[in-house]
Amino acid sequence: MFPTPIAQTSQPVQWLYRIALPVLLVVWLLPLIAIALTSLRGPADIFAGNYWGTPTQWQIASNYLAIFQGTPLARYLLNSFLITVPAVIGAVALSCLSGFALGIYRFRMNLPVFFLFVAGNFVPFQILMVPVRTLSLHLGLYDSVLGLVLFHTAFQSGFCTFFMRNFILELPGELIDAARMDGATEWQIFRRVVLPLVRPAIAAVSILIFTFVWNDYFWATVLIQGDHAMPVTAGLRALNGQWVAQWHLVAAGSLVAALPPVAIFFLKQRDFIAGLTMGATKG
Structure with missing residues (x-):
C-alpha cells in the first residue's frame, strides 16, 4: 500500500x-x-x-x-504587504470561526454548508473576472488596496475553512464536553481550548495563504490599475523600458519579490511541518 x-x-x-x-x-x-x-x-x-x-x-x-532607484519597486513591495498581511489575518480568523462551527456543532445543514466551502475551491477563478470587477466598481472598491484585501479574504476563506474544519474535527470531544461542564461559554471554549490546540494548523495555513496571496498576478491586474495600489507581482512589468525589454532588471526584481515568502517559509518551516503532520499519528 x-x-x-x-x-x-x-x-x-x-x-x-x-x-x-x-x-x-x-x-x-x-x-x-x-x-x-x-x-x-x-x-x-x-x-x-x-x-x-x-x-x-x-x-x-x-x-x-x-x-x-529608478522604479517604484519599493512602493510595490509595501503594497504587497498591505494586501497580503490583512488578507491572511482576515481569511484565517474567519476560517477558525467557521471551522469551529462546522467541526464542533452538529446541525442538519452542516455537511451542505461545508460542501459549499469546498465547492468554491473548484470554481475556475477566470470565470469570476467580470462579476468580481463589476461588483468592485459598484462598491467603489476598484483600484484600491481595500478591494484586493476583501477579495482575497473572501476567496481564500473556503480553502482555509476546509483546512481548519478537518483539524478541529479531530480534537477529542471529551475536551469540549469537560469545558462545558466546567461552565465555559462557547467563546471561551473556542479561544482557550480550541485555538491553542490547533495553533500548528493555523501557522501552516497562514504560510500557505501568505504565499498564495503574495504570488497572485491575475487579480492584481484585473482589480488594480494605478501604482498606488499595485502589488509587486503585477508591478514587475514596470521594470521594462518603453521600447527595450530590460530583462536584467526584471530578473533582479523577481528575485527580490520572491524573498518574503521564501524567508517566511524557512523561518516558520518547523511550524509548517508540524501543522501539516498534526493528527498523523495516534497515541
Missing part, C-alpha cells in the same frame, strides 16, 4: 535513486539559476544572447540598486 523505503530496496534501485535525484534537482533549478545569472548581467550580454554563459559584465550591485 505504501512505497517501500529506499533503504529497503534493491541495490540497482538505490543507485538509480542516487543518480536521478541530483539530476532532477538540477533540472528543476535551471530556471532559477537562469534568473539569478540574468539579474547579475549587463544588457549587452542579453542582447548578444549570452543567457547561460559566464557574464562578461558583472552588475551585481548596480542592477539591484537600479530597481529601487
Whole structure:
C-alpha cells in the first residue's frame, strides 16, 4: 500500500535513486539559476544572447540598486504587504470561526454548508473576472488596496475553512464536553481550548495563504490599475523600458519579490511541518 523505503530496496534501485535525484534537482533549478545569472548581467550580454554563459559584465550591485532607484519597486513591495498581511489575518480568523462551527456543532445543514466551502475551491477563478470587477466598481472598491484585501479574504476563506474544519474535527470531544461542564461559554471554549490546540494548523495555513496571496498576478491586474495600489507581482512589468525589454532588471526584481515568502517559509518551516503532520499519528 505504501512505497517501500529506499533503504529497503534493491541495490540497482538505490543507485538509480542516487543518480536521478541530483539530476532532477538540477533540472528543476535551471530556471532559477537562469534568473539569478540574468539579474547579475549587463544588457549587452542579453542582447548578444549570452543567457547561460559566464557574464562578461558583472552588475551585481548596480542592477539591484537600479530597481529601487529608478522604479517604484519599493512602493510595490509595501503594497504587497498591505494586501497580503490583512488578507491572511482576515481569511484565517474567519476560517477558525467557521471551522469551529462546522467541526464542533452538529446541525442538519452542516455537511451542505461545508460542501459549499469546498465547492468554491473548484470554481475556475477566470470565470469570476467580470462579476468580481463589476461588483468592485459598484462598491467603489476598484483600484484600491481595500478591494484586493476583501477579495482575497473572501476567496481564500473556503480553502482555509476546509483546512481548519478537518483539524478541529479531530480534537477529542471529551475536551469540549469537560469545558462545558466546567461552565465555559462557547467563546471561551473556542479561544482557550480550541485555538491553542490547533495553533500548528493555523501557522501552516497562514504560510500557505501568505504565499498564495503574495504570488497572485491575475487579480492584481484585473482589480488594480494605478501604482498606488499595485502589488509587486503585477508591478514587475514596470521594470521594462518603453521600447527595450530590460530583462536584467526584471530578473533582479523577481528575485527580490520572491524573498518574503521564501524567508517566511524557512523561518516558520518547523511550524509548517508540524501543522501539516498534526493528527498523523495516534497515541
